[in-house]
Amino acid sequence: MTQQQLAERVGIKFQQIQKYETGMNRVSASRLWDIAESLAVPVAYFFEGMSEMADSEMDAVASDVEARAPVDILADKEALELVRSYYAIPENQRRRLFELARVLSDVA
Template sequence: MKHPVDVHVGSRVRQRRWMTGMTQQQLAERVGIKFQQIQKYETGMNRISASRLWDIAEALGVQVSFFFEGLQQDAETEAPSQPDMMADREAMELVRSYYAIPETQRRRLFDLARVLSDVA
């Protein structure tokens, strides 16, 4: 059975990998493992050891604490209290595309999105 913390950490690995545009194969090569192991980590099927998490954090350019951000445990269920919006592939692609836009245009797009969301 998957532990909720392992699922959360794995989804954060996937999120960061996607944000950087890295494939599972590329991350696996940087860490020195097979891409299938990355798949298992990202689904929470396999736990990530502390030293492996350190290597993954280094390869993805984040602190180890990044993988635990947003993990708020319910004292009774020990499950994350809110679903991670960034676990959605479409949301990840949108964010990555957003940051690929030049800053001045990105700011204008942000302002437009804010206005449109206020109208809805």
């Protein structure tokens, strides 16, 4: 199946499929469901091999996540205010701001 055919089945533009494929954009759970349905595979298909990850690898991933963010980030007043402000921004501008933040976080 081509990217164009998949995009038509899912109801999005093929450029979005390209962004998903390259990892430029994240795939939401509902979109992953739509893609799996279009490809006639279970959602679990996209996670094959994950259970084979060694315990030490899982521990490393968990500690990396813990080191980068507090346990309950929304308990922090500043973080909560930032999230509320973020969602008050119009969607197209919010997307641009998100991309900027992602680039800046990769640099840091």
